[in-house]
Amino acid sequence: MAKLPYSNRIASILLNEGLISDEILIEAEAKAKVDGINIETYLVEKELITNSDLIVALSGYLKYPPISLKNFSIPAQVKDILPKEIMSRKLVLPLALCGKNLTLALADPFDLITIDDVEVSTGYKVMPVIGIEEEISSCLAKIISESTEGLDMEELMRSESNVEILEEDEEDQSLDEMLQSAEGAPVIRMVNLILVEALRTGASDIHIDPMEKNVRLRYRIDGSLIEKPGPPKSLQAAVSSRVKIMSDLNIAERRIPQDGRFNIKALGKEVDLRVSILPTIHGEKIVMRILDKSSLVPGLSYLGLEPRAEAAMQYGIEQPHGIILVTGPTGSGKTTTLYSCLQDLNKSDVNIITCEDPVEYQLKGVNQIQINADVGLSFSSALRSILRQDPDIVLVGEIRDGETAQIAIKAALTGHLVLSTLHTNDAAGAVTRLIDMGVERFMLGSSLVIAQAQRLYRRLCPACKKASEIDSLVLEVNNIPKDFFEGGKVYEPVGCPRCTNGFKGRGAIMEVLKVNDKIREAILRGVNASELREEGISNGMVSLKQAGLDRVRDGVTSLAASLEVTGGG
DSSP, X not given: OOOOXXXXXXXXXXXHTTSSOHHHHHHXXXXXXXXXXXXXXXXXXXXXXXXXXXXXXXXXXXXXXXXXXXXXXXXXXXXXXXXXXXXHHHTEEEEEEETTEXXXXXXXXXXXXXXXXXXXXXXXXXXXXXXXXXXXXXXXXXHHHHOOOOOOHHHHHHXXXXXXXXXXXXXXXXXXXXXXXXXXXXXXXXXXXXXHHHXXXXXXXXXXEEOSSSEEEEEEETTEEEEEOOOOGGGHHHHHHHHHHHHTOOXXXXXXXXXXXXEEEETTEEEEEEEEEEEETTEEEEEEEEEEGGGOOSSGGGSOOOXXXXXXXXXXXXXXXXXXXXXXXXXXXXXXXXXXXXXXXXXXXXXXXXXXXXXOSOOTTOEEEEOBGGGTBOHHHHHHHHTTSOOSEEEESOOOSHHHHHHHHXXXXXXXXXXXXXXXXXXXXXXXXXXXXXXXXXXXXXXXXXXXXXXXXXXXXXXXXXXXXXXXXXXXXTTOOTTTTTTSXXXXXXXXXXXXXXXXXEEEEEEEEEOOHHHHHHHHHXXXXXXXXXXXXXXXXXXXXXXXXXXXXXXXXXXXXXXXXXXXX
């Protein structure tokens, strides 16, 4: 049987129902503990109770109906409601669909998280029933054997591991042969499987890396690259061609980089994928960025920010004019923050125009411009045109040069609210970066509303995290006061089927430099970034490191995960 919590309660039910004696139960609990398994598994394996007895006990306790799946016929349209990998891993089986109600058999009826996940992914209300694990596994095996979907990539890797593919043979492949291989059923199923698995795991990127004798498949999940079994080397060119066909790219061109995009609908959601293909010595490396529209939040308040940071950002977007700068490295969530601001600002009585490279998400009611440097449409030229369109709010995807910086600052000074991003390490660094680009100090001091820096930290899985002690040497090396975590619990990752290496999801931490008279005076005096940062902290700014340590003290993330994004200095 699957491992179940509340073993003592189930044992009590078995006892109360007269299905087992007190003496046998005491002896079984002791032996189960020695074997490292739960009491239910031990009782069934030793045939002290039957599966049916256990199902009846569980049913009586949870008020879920029991079901026998022997000779049970599942309708064809119900079999494909859930991915087969999910059904196999979670030991669940959809049995019937009536309106918006989905009858779901579970081997572990205490697994409420799976029930919630199924409801979210399918949109149906789950009506749980309790099945015997062996019967559920048998039904799943039959469904998978009958299915034409999905491929066992581990088996494919084993079968192809000794095959050496020569580059010369690939070069001689004709266009017709490439089209035929890319449109073959196994390749289509394989690429579909890769995409569905990425959506299921919540990956932000898919990496397909050609190596000398194999193809490496990795998903970026919560900021970390997680390796999975990849396609066989013999199908490398066919997979590349298939992705090119989906992205409307030239499948015959394998010498230069290509960029494209396509969209898919799977697992109840519609997502855009941005594709980058780069030639390497062993073939074409493919990276697909997943842009999930459903992940967009409707406003700042939904980002789960620390109250002081949220209040400072809210203050910034409520100003009638000025410039708001969001900074941080690539992948730190800057675009999500800016779009959250636009969601709050997007009203029928304001004209919002953006210039982005690329436009990642399409926002209803917002005029969005795609930058195209090849035809002369740069950030600076687009910004000049935007200012002739009577805008109230302007979003500049990124300030990359002095010309764009000058135009953005002047727009902020002439009555527009401008939002933009910079690649700097902290909030104070945004000020010195713009000055280095040629922006006059008095203009920057007069126009800047807030400068913000942010990072994304990995959240600990609430199901498996465990309390830990921190070595005093670690605190000393990272300049953390020895009494900082007193009165709070510190946790570390463990890892379970519900998470990835002990982490599940990410959150944002921010430092927000709010420009007041003292900060403005410091900018005009020409202080360096370090002095400006200290001035900001003395005026109430919470540094990135401090914000990360606060999350550790709250038990939301681990100390190592916090320091890996904020540094130890």
